[in-house]
Amino acid sequence: MKLQQHEMEELREKLEVEKVNLEEELSSHGRVLNDAGDWEGASIGFEGEESDPNDVADQIEELVTNVPLVEELEARHVDVAEAVEKMDEGVYGLCEECSEPIPLARLMANPAARTCIEHAEEEELV
Numbered sequence: 001m002k003l004q005q006h007e008m009e010e011l012r013e014k015l016e017v018e019k020v021n022l023e024e025e026l027s028s029h030g031r032v033l034n035d036a037g038d039w040e041g042a043s044i045g046f047e048g049e050e051s052d053p054n055d056v057a058d059q060i061e062e063l064v065t066n067v068p069l070v071e072e073l074e075a076r077h078v079d080v081a082e083a084v085e086k087m088d089e090g091v092y093g094l095c096e097e098c099s100e101p102i103p104l105a106r107l108m109a110n111p112a113a114r115t116c117i118e119h120a121e122e123e124e125l126v
């Protein structure tokens, strides 16, 4: 089953919207490391005094939250960006394991899905 043009457009729009949202989230919780689009968690909102132990504690707390959050956002951002690239290359919607078409319902739920349901990672299905 091949995706219809309007389905492809709907999925592309979902991906574009998610990509922009992820970039906003990333820039509010981290900073760009390089041109390759790598990010790291940072305490962007920090305006306290480094000499004040309470401010430093707040900053550390923010980092402890932001570092894993940014890692997660970054991984998702890579998935979304690659899905858009696949659309441009005309290979979108195929399982990376078996090259079978990914069911439309799955793509609608997760337009950045890399695999068919059979080959989905277990953690993704929890």
Ligand SMILES: [Zn+2]
Pocket (backbone or CB within 6 Å): 095, 096, 097, 098, 099, 100, 115, 116, 117, 118, 119
């Ligand atoms: Zn598969």
